[in-house]
Amino acid sequence: MATLGNISLQVAFFLAIAGFFVAIYARKQSREDLMEAANRIVIGIGILITVGVIALLRELMISNFQIEYVAQYTSRNTPWNYKITALWAGQDGSLLFWNWILSIYAVVAVVQNRKRNLNLLPYAIATILVVQLFFLILNNFIANPFQPVPPGFTIPDGQGLNPQLQNPGMMIHPPMLYLGYIGFTIPFAFAMSAMLTGKLDNLWITSTRRWTLFAWLCLGIGITLGGKWAYVELGWGGYWAWDPVENASFMPWLTGTAFLHSVIIQEKKNMLRVWNMVLIMLTFFLSIFGTFLTRSGVISSVHSFTASAIGPFFSGFLVIIILASVTLLIWRMDVLKTRNQLESLTSRESSFLLNNLIFIAICFSVLWGTMFPLVSEAVRGAKITVGPPFFNQVNVPIGLLLLLLTGVGPLLAWRRTSFESFKRNFMIPIVLALIAAPVFWFAGVQSLYPFVSAVLIVFVGSSIIQEFWKGMTARHRMTGENHFRALVNMTLKNKSRFGGYIVHLAIVFYFIGFTGSAFNVEVEKTLQPGEEMQAGMFSFVYSNHQQLNRPNHVAQIVELEVLKEGKPYGKLYPEKRMYFRSNQPNTEVDIIQTWREDLYATLAGVSGDNNAATIRIFVNPLVQWIWIGGAILAFGTIIAMLPTKPRTIAEKSK
């Protein structure tokens, strides 16, 4: 199978080169037959890379340790589902996986556009093929997943997958991130094609609107799942550490969000055409950059990735992306510019502009903070890093501004907002926020940011609910449908608008969770059996200890009886496991989750004759809201993605 995999990747490499020239020549000569040939080449490459992936999966499944990659990431006793995840667990496989997703996307884009978008498709194909070619070069010549171990070596058993990666979350989180990163390639390709062909109207945006939404959704879900995985698996009590790898996924999400908003202005007002080009280029660039950061080891991270040979290639590719983008942009600048201008500061348009400015500012601060060690080393000769304190100090106030805008923006009218409409739209949310403020204050929310955040959450939340309420009651009055029906139909009639509002609501949920973290409590203590420790209004009694021998590890399990203000509340069973194969300890967290707070317990170890247990307890308020926010985010985005059914001829004649 390895030979088959190798051959198909090699053929795909040559096909990609051929397809690139065929697509360009076809467009130049307006030869439809050649355009169709280019389409088929894309499909052919899709099939070939799929064969490559199947071949690698097969080798992983049958544990063919004569292949280095298989021996490095699986062992005989690795469960089959984690043998599949080994496909993207290491560098070589993950690059193949990346390209495989892109090739599927490319096939879908071709099938979708081959009939209706002949103008833009060929150059878009050419762009996609360049990206595919890049990854094929890596897979064929630098990071070949089918690399055999040298002759003479027999490896009886592989190393196995890192136990921390053996978590269901890890089966979904990396593919989700990839689906997101890679999805931005399609809108980027159409943007490049729009520039090359000079068809600079809104076509490239409307043809890729759902691609953008889909990529954005996957990235958002991927980031959230990554947080969830870190939270339940790593045992340090948090979900986000501003680690370079996390930042790498956050940056394209930020620019992607800015892009989603600013294209609305282009569609409605025909403004910001240059800016939208810049944003999609930036988003694509950051997606590749993110893959690079995760894979190359330029920035050291707790997730130590080995420095590898692919670094220079990625740097080169990133430079090519920048050069190509900037050149095209300068070349088409005159055509792209529009004469339409903003009319008023208090308009929807200006709020979108401000939103863009803020997203870019956050992205810039994250990029700057992540790259700072490299920059400072080059400039000052001293390696200086900035950690979470920097990112929090900068991004909390900017984030709160953004939250405010989430509420204000949708209430402002296009062009300009009259005082009357301002009063009508803002009255209820402002009043509610003013009522909530003293309530929060006396409930003990008295430090600046959490207080502001709490008040804003009320303001924004109520402004969104008000929008739904207004639409629903209006429709109810007009059509006589019952309220629920009216709500559903109204949403389905304006999918992108109300889908967007649902996403805004999700953001409010995220912020509720973030605000809760200001009130986290953390306590560490070593307890003798029967002793107790206190954290917040909870006390934890060390009631029992057990040692269990399981097939691949031995586990120390501690039972903690939880009391809330003296009354029984529940039980926690944090574990410390020692895996036989890797001789590696692993902490298993136990959490009692409610909508109010998470009680999160980890066991650092059990020692001594009487089994003294060192325990760390976190009381983390409102964390659940983030995961619920993730689900709402997905729901809202899917609503916005649902096709708006065009009226067909058959329907019209009815």
Place this chain on the structure above:
Amino acid sequence: MTGKQKKFLISGLVIAAALILIIATGFQGNQVFYVTVDELYAKAPELYGERIRMAGNVKEGSIEKSEDHLFTRFKMVQEGQDLPVEYEGITPDMFKDGAEVIVEGTYSKSGVFKADNLMAKCASRYEGDVTDTEAMKDYKEGQGY
């Protein structure tokens, strides 16, 4: 330029300036110096009290823990140089003899690095950096890893 355009330009600039200010001030007081053991000893008096981040390996057999396991003393080795480190808190799973660690904290005249943050470089999310099986070790040695 019309009056309206000016208004936009000015408000845009003010907002951009405010954002840049927030970012710039964020750097103050949040900088952490990344130094090697060599550099630390060479620049020692200058770096007293500064926040420092260092990377190295745990010296074999140097780990001492207090009775309640919440206080740890160990030696970090980097290119043959030793640095005594003290850390208060629970050590991560990967922290053991020979492990790669990153410590963050301060250094003082006492010659002991007081860490308040200890990260053991875990096998990454992706790269299976777990202890090699014997066969893999032989193989890697053969490959000149």
